[in-house]
Amino acid sequence: MDWKPLIEAIIYVADEPVTPDQITNALKEVAGENAPGKQEVQAAIDALLEDYRGEARGLEVKQVAGGYKMATKPQHHEAVRLFVKSLRPPVKLSLAALETLAVIAYRQPVTIPEIQEVRGVNAAAVIKTLLEKKLITTAGRKEVMGRPILYRTTREFLVQFGLNDLSELPSLKEFEELNKAAQTT
Amino acid sequence: MDWKPLIEAIIYVADEPVTPDQITNALKEVAGENAPGKQEVQAAIDALLEDYRGEARGLEVKQVAGGYKMATKPQHHEAVRLFVKSLRPPVKLSLAALETLAVIAYRQPVTIPEIQEVRGVNAAAVIKTLLEKKLITTAGRKEVMGRPILYRTTREFLVQFGLNDLSELPSLKEFEELNKAAQTT
């Protein structure tokens, strides 16, 4: 039997360099009596290394700290880095930001003191983040003492959350029904 | 120039399926004027897929959710599992959840009342589970009385179920024929 494919899968999956001993033991567990001996394993590893050598492959299997590890070839690092950078990251929000955004979405237009009233914590710092991410914007001032700024969600908010307009926001009642149903079953 | 090695490195690195467009754009940044066009990229991807096919390889490059992704071949699952300590627990879904998911997948976008009609039981609890596992998401409201929320499957659904796109789902007609075949035998 050809053990190379299995060894390739194991090296690919492992986060740390895998030693030939570890591979031999793993194969013993899988194949029992039919498992290959240490020498056979080493031969398969050597063949695998050979497969990955050469310009035709973008990956390599290298020997590190007495074990084997898969990695991209160094000459592609720059290109790979550029690719990773180009990935559009998903909307990343801290829990505090998400909470504040939720309050604004459902209570808009709303002032910072009103948000703090609901959340019970200072919201000013998070407001700045949400403004920067263009998820919220100002909406005039509230005619009460101090004339605090009102905030509302933006078009970008709708886009990010896949909504056509605000009326598409699920009502809390609708979600309560889901919760209730989940609890009774 | 052979772009296959670089594409291999990019697909290896990405944690989400990489689309041909993403690859083409990344190569533009690296190679500028000399960058390959879309067709050339696709040809290189196809060649890469071909390289990974066959029993001699423990890994495969497969088409999922409109992109390409590297993974171990399923037949090495047991051996690999012995190696990976932190098992990513596969999403376990109850039969009720799978049925509801099937209804959503085939009838999307679809409302809860419509789902219940097909399944003959209350679906709210299961909907909540599916939302939490990010297998489905909301898709606006249906313009009928009560404006019920519409649901659809997500990209995560495609990834989890190894589908390239929704058209890869077998047609419901095929299931009907399955029923008929089961009856006549």
Added chain:
Amino acid sequence: MDASLNVTLEAYQGPLDLLLDLIRKQEIDIYDIPVATITAQYLECIQHAQEQNIDVAGEFIYMAATLIYIKSKMLLPKDPDLPAELQEDPRVELVNQLLEHEKFRNAAQMLHEKQMLEAAAWSNPALQEFVDDSGEPGLAVGLYDLVKTFQEVLERARTRPRLDIEPEEVTTVQMIERVRDRLAECRGGLPLGELFAIYADNRRNLITLFLVILEMVRLQAIVLRQKEMFGEIFLRKHRGFNLLYSGPLEQLVRETSGAGESDEEASEPNAPAADS
């Protein structure tokens, strides 16, 4: 009931599931269901469950009623005036529902298999080696997270112990410290409105904040800028800003002004009056 059927209610997702199983196990032609027999078997299943003190869901009872209704309709004599092809079969609707349900049951089975296959493959992206940690930690969120979060916030607000305390009265010095520290963290200008929104939570604090801003302008610690008429007024650090850190603020305020009228710590008997 035929003992070989051996049906227990708990095994079923719903009435359609149970019905379908009764039909398929006995290899009955689904397009020609013997309603009387099936209804009897169905009722027996439910009765059996009830005898064992199992809660029978409303859906099962509703289906029982539907079956009895269909059975009674089938007993009615056919309309002799209608040709055979126009005679409506009372079973049609149920049969269609059953067939539809069965399709999706098979689809669910298919999804299950696909998922098993997918779960058997492992991915180990090496992305981490190429990501720089400049991005703030956070969660990728969707609409569902948003609603759920709002619900949690409201729940927390509802259960949060409410302490009804007198509104805090801030002294001049404390107010200067707050404005100073807030401005220090801030790279550009600080909107005046934001300061009032945060710190002017009662009338007294509103006045204190107002006086403090005037005081800071006088000390040349800050400047106020307004780009256009009625536009937002911004606070910016000025050349005297570092002075605010140079020593005890009491000294600074006392030496220069008498805005300390609301400042209990500073208003010792021999403090200068606010008549400067």
